Amino acid sequence: MSSSHIATILVSCPDRRGLVAALAQLLYGHGANILDADQHTDVAAGQFFQRIVFDTSELHTDRVVLERGIDEVAQRFSMRWRIHYASPTKRVALLVSRYDHCLYDLLLRKRAGELTCEIPVVISNHPDLADVAAQFNLPFHHLPVDPSERDAQEQALLAVLERERIDLVVLARYMQILSARVVNAFAERIINIHHSFLPAFVGSKPYHAAHERGVKLIGATAHYATSELDQGPIIEQDVTHIDHRDTVDDLIRKGRDLERVVLARAVRLHLENRVLVHGNRTVVFG
């Protein structure tokens, strides 16, 4: 079984009887073999979520006919749905500034086969990390931000993203706030890493704020970017213990390990089509 014949459906809809059977039956009827299925019912919200992974190698029909069939079931159950085929693989743009730890981490994981994607471009508002991109033979776009012409920079950014047919934007410690225009153009397709356990310590300098408050744990949060800063749906979080001996510099150092692991997990979950956004929360099929 080649992994290029894999497809994934993500579904959300009001919870109703017969849903599971209807979708399973439809896929079976088209010759799809269900490899993995996970579901979740949010009883309080009356909402149903499902992720189905199936093999398309012995499909009796083609993608068009299959999708038409799914759409008929979807209309019957008022489903929102989307389908992702393993081929072609997703194209990811990495946006960075001066810190290299998340960039190196993602590039090394990509090379080790942990992340199934293309990374056609690294984009930065600073020139510092051009060398790292070069080491991995990746094009590096330096798009500096002139405060008086932020619009122009974002226009250039969007142009690159479009030209490279980018599916996912990863803000790998990109120290520049994106406008609503960019965020909305890539809704649920921009992942940011924030260096605190959100919602504690929103905004800039969270490690300084954590040190000031005297917390005993620091965290990192990967979330989809929305137009409201640090308020987007959370995909993944983790923390590490600290104590009174840790200076702000120690928090920054310990935080780096958290940031790269949490960001990498979130990117991987997204690439494997495991994340469904509902309101401002996520269902993550682990």
Next chain:
Amino acid sequence: MSSSHIATILVSCPDRRGLVAALAQLLYGHGANILDADQHTDVAAGQFFQRIVFDTSELHTDRVVLERGIDEVAQRFSMRWRIHYASPTKRVALLVSRYDHCLYDLLLRKRAGELTCEIPVVISNHPDLADVAAQFNLPFHHLPVDPSERDAQEQALLAVLERERIDLVVLARYMQILSARVVNAFAERIINIHHSFLPAFVGSKPYHAAHERGVKLIGATAHYATSELDQGPIIEQDVTHIDHRDTVDDLIRKGRDLERVVLARAVRLHLENRVLVHGNRTVVFG
């Protein structure tokens, strides 16, 4: 929807196309509403596992007819399957010796509504914890072990378990090895808590062995008892950090917190029918 109308099917079989649809369709056809379904395919072993939770309150048929239907599907796909109805609730026997922390923990969780079960009896080879059972208004059976008559004690133990129609035996730091006779009579229905991160430190005095070896973490392991000591399928494990300042007594103290949490989680997973044993490993639908 009353929780007494819930049923759970656990299935394992060789992986085959059409499995998921067949079972979903059968349940739907009988008027069962699938509330939750989780599945796992062990690709290397070619084995399929599934857990389906469904509502039986609008079943068109009765339990007998439903189970006959399931059995037909099961034979078609060479499935091993079992069904659990929420009502009547499972009956649990707690076996203890002298340590009270796991006993208190389970009884308090039961009272707080965390564990859905009956606990009709506490059994011990020592008289020490009779008071604790009394505080919770539970019968306490003192079945002391005379080394020359271990058979007789086990006979008495089995008699109590049978008379009380026990579904699950929890060894809550019961410091006595059970013979193959008891273990086999309750296969996959005896949960033991071992105070180490198995397979490290099998046997008795694991905290002493951990201290001796100078490890930086200690653990606890909940597993189904088998006739081979400390070798049964693992349900749940966890660890906690220690350092050079911790004496054996500190390990014992820190270990108590682990033991009770790990044991309680395993018991809860079992009571919710989330554990499937395959060979010497478990599939735990979390």
Next chain:
Amino acid sequence: MSSSHIATILVSCPDRRGLVAALAQLLYGHGANILDADQHTDVAAGQFFQRIVFDTSELHTDRVVLERGIDEVAQRFSMRWRIHYASPTKRVALLVSRYDHCLYDLLLRKRAGELTCEIPVVISNHPDLADVAAQFNLPFHHLPVDPSERDAQEQALLAVLERERIDLVVLARYMQILSARVVNAFAERIINIHHSFLPAFVGSKPYHAAHERGVKLIGATAHYATSELDQGPIIEQDVTHIDHRDTVDDLIRKGRDLERVVLARAVRLHLENRVLVHGNRTVVFG
């Protein structure tokens, strides 16, 4: 060596050369044997902290003379210092409302020898937990809060605390805000458990807020109570992972395990004189 001959000095002062030697020499000169010494220099703040545990069984002098000696060194180095003798043991009041998990936990740890203290009284604004106190043969004071007479209740509370010569007040899920009068009377001697990872989700209903925000971790924080709600110096924090399947009830259940462990650790640290408050932060000699 009897543990009743142990004493602990906690020191904080501006960092200066010769400090460590001066104090070590003084103790040695009086016949005290240093068993454990830990220190911390906050370089940014230029502040020095030290904890010294020593054996007094072969002291050449008495407590009065020793303390006079320490005071001389203290004045030379502008030290704030305090000394705690193992005997008599600290007297702890447990304040509770309706939740029993923290109360049981502390009482069982006390009985198991984990907490070296007296617990002469359990106080509550509700009658519900009188039985638990009775099981452990402890006096239970029911001090209900009439909103129009909160002052009177606090007066009664302070009277009990004074009569029982209480050294430490533990708010073991006491669901009532204490006024500045009480908080100031027991400055750095009231430990509260807040059921969130502070500073996230201050105020009431943190589990509901955490669920609403869609976080992937929940936490608990033990801190000294100050007149500003949920803002006191943090002693201990921990978190546990959650996911989209967890309802608010699940958060409450999982949170209980955190709360009791985090609170117990903080109480133990305080009882062992390991916590020094500096500004709004703590130095915790682990």
Next chain:
Amino acid sequence: MSSSHIATILVSCPDRRGLVAALAQLLYGHGANILDADQHTDVAAGQFFQRIVFDTSELHTDRVVLERGIDEVAQRFSMRWRIHYASPTKRVALLVSRYDHCLYDLLLRKRAGELTCEIPVVISNHPDLADVAAQFNLPFHHLPVDPSERDAQEQALLAVLERERIDLVVLARYMQILSARVVNAFAERIINIHHSFLPAFVGSKPYHAAHERGVKLIGATAHYATSELDQGPIIEQDVTHIDHRDTVDDLIRKGRDLERVVLARAVRLHLENRVLVHGNRTVVFG
């Protein structure tokens, strides 16, 4: 205060009264300013351990006189002791085979300022990672192992280590067992990373063994190499949760994150002179 004026003394000896004062007094008398002191008494073993960090910038005497003074105290108390000066910095050799994750991790941490050391050489029994060394402008020695001439390879290895005046050898997934000759030449100065939670799963292929046993956690262990494989004193360990969905490949992937973090922590602890070996255990002043 320049960090090049820092020195660290590590001491172990039978526990005796007056120890702490004697050493503090001696250092003070020579004009050393104690910056940090941590100690530990293993009561069961009657053994005392101490780590003192001090500033030598206002020393009245020189290193020779200071060390002679320490030695006199040491003889009085039967101390084993060693002193480390911050300058010159330690020289570290990285030994690797084909896996690059630990190598990259250590080199990036070095570059980020997390590890205070020189890395004059990377040595491997395979040519694969020469490029990585080149990216960081480091000499790469390829010393292949011909099974019939293992002695010759180790001779060459020792020659490089000697020529480069290596203080610490880090086995960053070096897949070759070192003979007793090498191990003894660098006693307590070779750090290995084993990809299991030792003592579970000693030997090769621990992830396969962990999968086979069905554990719910996997671990990594950094330890000093001794002539007995996987039995050396443990410096640092950590674990991560896994479940039934994880294949051996997933364990390998998740394990990589553990290995690099655990190894880096151990190397950092060693470089900061925080580790004392006693018997087969370590005292780690955190």
